[in-house]
Amino acid sequence: MEHISFEDSLRVLDSLEQGRLPGPEALASCIEACSPTSHDAGQPSPAESRLLLAELAARARAVATRHFGHRIYLRGLIEISNYCLRNCLYCGIRAGNTRTERYRLSPDEIYGCCEYGYDLGFRTFVLQGGEDPWFSDGRLCAIVRHIKYCWPDCAVTLSVGERSRDSYRHLKTAGADRFLLRHETADPGHYARLHPPAQTWRERVRCLCDLKACGYQTGAGFMVGSPWQNSGHLARDLAFLAELRPEMVGIGPFIPHDQTPFAAFPPGSVERTLAMIAMTRLILPSAMLPSTTALATAAENGRERGILAGANVVMPNLSPKEARRRYSLYNKKLSEGPECAGYLAELKDRLLAIGYEVVIDRGDYHDFG
Numbered sequence: 001m002e003h004i005s006f007e008d009s010l011r012v013l014d015s016l017e018q019g020r021l022p023g024p025e026a027l028a029s030c031i032e033a034c035s036p037t038s039h040d041a042g043q044p045s046p047a048e049s050r051l052l053l054a055e056l057a058a059r060a061r062a063v064a065t066r067h068f069g070h071r072i073y074l075r076g077l078i079e080i081s082n083y084c085l086r087n088c089l090y091c092g093i094r095a096g097n098t099r100t101e102r103y104r105l106s107p108d109e110i111y112g113c114c115e116y117g118y119d120l121g122f123r124t125f126v127l128q129g130g131e132d133p134w135f136s137d138g139r140l141c142a143i144v145r146h147i148k149y150c151w152p153d154c155a156v157t158l159s160v161g162e163r164s165r166d167s168y169r170h171l172k173t174a175g176a177d178r179f180l181l182r183h184e185t186a187d188p189g190h191y192a193r194l195h196p197p198a199q200t201w202r203e204r205v206r207c208l209c210d211l212k213a214c215g216y217q218t219g220a221g222f223m224v225g226s227p228w229q230n231s232g233h234l235a236r237d238l239a240f241l242a243e244l245r246p247e248m249v250g251i252g253p254f255i256p257h258d259q260t261p262f263a264a265f266p267p268g269s270v271e272r273t274l275a276m277i278a279m280t281r282l283i284l285p286s287a288m289l290p291s292t293t294a295l296a297t298a299a300e301n302g303r304e305r306g307i308l309a310g311a312n313v314v315m316p317n318l319s320p321k322e323a324r325r326r327y328s329l330y331n332k333k334l335s336e337g338p339e340c341a342g343y344l345a346e347l348k349d350r351l352l353a354i355g356y357e358v359v360i361d362r363g364d365y366h367d368f369g
């Protein structure tokens, strides 16, 4: 990859801000300039890289403020099951991890989480789980219908993995509003290194296209710093987002889990994650972008830094304490403090301290053009 100067990097940021996606080489070079993985001759100095990242974050923050003001939307995360048929190599609850203590919330436990969350001011519930066959279409549709009946002013987001188009359609008809399915990497070869052969990039894209076709507000997203990832892969992720135009994008640093094949890989960089959030905000000005738990886990003030780089959503955890502990996707995943709904007041204070206000609102996607 060619290095580019400080000035040329600024020109790439200008293009992103003006809604023009730069070529893949220029974009990859700019990612490297804003969040370098090494310091070779010919690339911006460390001080210039820090300036570039600050400039990128400031521009992304200005776009977010233009569309959302200083409002931050809440989503209540309910981790419904850590059973999973799949074997993503990076994931702590993969089927192959026999040391995970498995659990599944009953429908009544899920409704209990919604009730608790509603009283705290949550107006979106995110039902997230591994690919657990117990949650058949029939069972999941009944749960979605019940939530929409009891809390009609709330949105339901599902994050339950790859399913058939018919399944997505049934769940939409039952009342689900949104669906999160990260693409993880937009490079098919890289995807194949992060997943077993039975899981293909083609199938992941089929699911995302079906979700859009079914009318969901659809969420894609990716890890930053996953094994073998380089800035070229990330440039491809951004181009994929520009083409798919998802309504939501989840971006967090890769954090290894001890009981996975990727245990020995280093975690992703916080700075590079912030650069990706900010560039995504410039490419998709209206998107709902969470400041993720992984980012808050990776750095003490990661949540706040994500918001100051253009994110506008936080997702505190409404799951029962024991479930939060067992839903261990990566090492030391935060499940207490402001990541947990019981500490909402602390979270609000922390966001207020950087000038942002948590609002009681469904926080639906609107295309601001």
Ligand code: SF4
Residues within 6 Å of the ligand: 084, 085, 086, 087, 088, 091, 092, 093, 094, 095, 129, 130, 131, 161
């Ligand atoms: S990332 Fe999702 S689909 Fe993959 S193993 Fe983990 S829970 Fe299962």
